[in-house]
Amino acid sequence: MPAGRHFAVTWSLPTEFAGRTNAMLHRSRAFAEFGGRPVDILTFDDFRDYANIRSQLSKEGFLSDGTSVLNLWEDLPTLAKGLDGPDAGGEFVDFAPLSMWSGPVTELEGPQPRLARYASDGTLLQVDHFRADGSLLLSDRHDAHEQGTHGGRSLILCDDDGRPLRHYGSSWGLYRAWLEFLVGDAPAWFVIDNKNTARFMATFRRENAVLFYVVHESHLVSHADGFASELTPSAQEVFPHLDRFDGVVFLTEHQAADVHQRYGDIGNSFVLPNSRSLDAETDPSVRRTPGRGIQAATLSRRKRVDHSIRAIHRVRSSSDVPVQLDAFGEGSQREALELLISELGVGDIVRLRGHSKQVRSEFQRASFSLLTSTSEAMALVLVESMAAGCVPITYDIPYGPAAVIDSGVNGFIVEQGNVEKLADCIKAFLALPEDEQIALRVAAMERAQDFSDSSIVSRWAEVMRVVWERKHRAPVAFTVAITSSDYCVRSGGRLRIEVLAQVSPTDTSLPAVPSFFCTMRARQQQDFFRVEASEAVVMGEGVYRLQFDFDPAATRSLRPSTVDFALEARCAGSRATTRMPLHEDPVSLQVYATRHGSMSMVLS
Structure with a gap:
């Protein structure tokens, strides 16, 4: 590193x-x-x-x-001790510690002493933080604009004697x-x-x-x-x-x-995927509890542990294959899941085991694991399960399973949200001959090696090196201007924008050809879409003919709204942007499909 x-x-x-x-x-x-x-x-x-x-x-x-x-x-306290003294010229006009307040205060729980002041409706207006010796450390007001009315933040850090040292206008500044x-x-x-x-x-x-x-x-x-x-x-x-x-x-x-x-x-x-430390001594042929499944997940709606419970119920109801499930985790759905277990009559084979810091050893004793979430970025439990030779059975969800599992080789991926197919897969796996189950376990453990700590840390180190060099490149200054622009809406709703742009270096020539992007941003919204030029043709010194295509899904996503377009040029860590102009066309065209599916146009 x-x-x-x-x-x-x-x-x-x-x-x-x-x-x-x-x-x-x-x-x-x-x-x-x-x-x-x-x-x-x-x-x-x-x-x-x-x-x-x-x-x-x-x-x-x-x-x-x-x-x-x-x-x-x-x-x-250590930070405050290291400061040279109060801010030069600082008047600390908002400084009003609770020692000066004659109204009621509330003592807050926590490792450090804190007192709070609230409005009559329960709105928090101030918290004073104290050192262990009782001296004022920081006074944090939430009514800096007008005392007693929520609005305006003022945080004042104090010295050992409770005198103001620094003022911060927001918690982020602190x-x-x-x-x-x-x-x-x-x-x-x-x-x-x-x-x-x-x-x-x-x-x-x-x-x-x-x-x-x-x-x-x-x-x-x-x-x-x-x-x-x-x-x-x-x-x-x-x-x-x-x-x-x-x-x-x-x-x-x-x-x-x-x-x-x-x-x-x-x-x-x-x-860069998550990594795991891998146990070299795990033996895939060691006898495991027959039919035992593991699910390590928060008991929340997103994790859909109820799907696993229903699938286990289906397996037992439709076959003689021994099966059981231990779910490790806590969450808001525990009561609902306990009721479901009771209603299905599977309390003898499904257990909610609560939080466990030893899930890894549980994987080593189980036969298979389940993942039924609506979505993940990369479920760490998949690698943990595979590293322990516990065969994962998971829904085909974004994102994660398909990046880790080769279905049928080192685990199984079934249709998203389909409890019946999940149950069928569990049943089919448990019915496999022991040598085929062992082959799946071996393949799972081999795949887990790709996520070893040493491998992933090496990749992190290389990425850090690349990013440091990128951050410390010599900056370049340039401007971008648009000399002409046009647009068309293609069949299916795909929006195409064509631009003739001029890139002009301010000092020296650019070290590389810029990358060009077009942004489509909805007014009064944070979100936007940005696409890279699908075509960039050099037309002359610093002149580029550019083409941008927006997927219909992007324009649908921003409806209903007014959107603005901008051109963005990036080169060597620097960026130049300009709004997208459009010359007025005296003829306005509105193209639509008739009820028979034919193309018609309104001219105005």
Whole structure:
């Protein structure tokens, strides 16, 4: 791994966690062990006891030599001590600590002392944070514009005597100050695993800091319209700004391709799957509990554990093949799943086992595993299951299974959401002769080797090298202008835009031919679509004839709205943009299909 400080960035670190946190902790340990670089895991919440969390995670093996957990609120006293004094000219007009407040205050739970002030309707208006010795550390007002009315943020960091040192107009400003404190002048590598922290981390721009955002889940609510389907709420906040990160890491080629079709490939995305440490001593021929299946998943609607339960019920109802299922995880659907188990009368063969930190050893004793989610980015449990010789049976969902499993060779992929076919596949697998089951286990274990820690860490190191060089290329200055443009709507609704563009370097000649993109952005919306030129022809010195094609799914996705178009030229890490002009045409054409399917046109 490259020199410098390495960080993993999340919002908080609970003691009970699922896939994304597990993947982050494992990658951090792998960076330390195979990359030779210690990793600090950064957390920003103010309500967890991190001394206890560190102890527990270390005891359970989730933290190891070379990995540590840092917390903003634990570090703030040290940060404040290192400051030279109050901001020059700072008047701190918003400073009104609760010691000056005569109204009611509430003591908040947590490892550090905190007092809060609320409005009569329960709206939070202020939180004061204190050091262990009782001195004021930070006063955080949410009513800076007018006391008593929610609006305006003011965070004031104080010295050991409770006197103001620094003012921040937003929590993000405070977060960036902590990052500056940690980084200094050395190279720093941030791998961001949490979508909430991604929003403010994208604003931390430093020459010596490289930011990677790892996409841990599907960015689409459903896949009804393919790449142009509706973004999840969290993706709506992050994905339109992916170009603010030095690197965006996808876990599968399929998801990367869908995002490229939506936003274009601007050169900052990479595919790096999750890794696992693999047990060389696992013997695929060791006798396992006959018919035992495992599902490791949060008990949520998205994971659809109810499909697995119904499939197990179908297997028992339609055959004499012995079968059972242990589901490991917790979630909002536990009560509903317990009721389903009771209604189907499968309580003797289906068990909800709750959270377990030993799922890996469970895979080694089970015959098969199930994955029934609506979507994944890359289900880590697939590799864990295969590494243990436990044959995975999964729905054909985006994204993940098809990137890992060769169906019928090292696992099975069945039709998305089809419980009957899932049951048939379980039944067919359990009926296979033992030698054929062993062959599947061997193939699964061999496939898992492709995701070994040493292999994936080496790929991370190479990506980091590439991104550092890309970030530190000499910038180039240029402008782009459009001399003419035209458009047409082709059969099927495909929108084509044709442009004649002039690229003009400001100082020296460009080191390479620019890449050209056209963006289609809906007004008053965050989302947009960006396509790379399907054709770029050099017409002369700096003159290019460009052609852009928008898939009909993209235009459908933005309806109803008014959209604006822009041309974007990128070269050597620099970018120039201009709005797309259109010369008025005195003749307006409206083409439509008659009720008989014939083409007609309205001229106006």
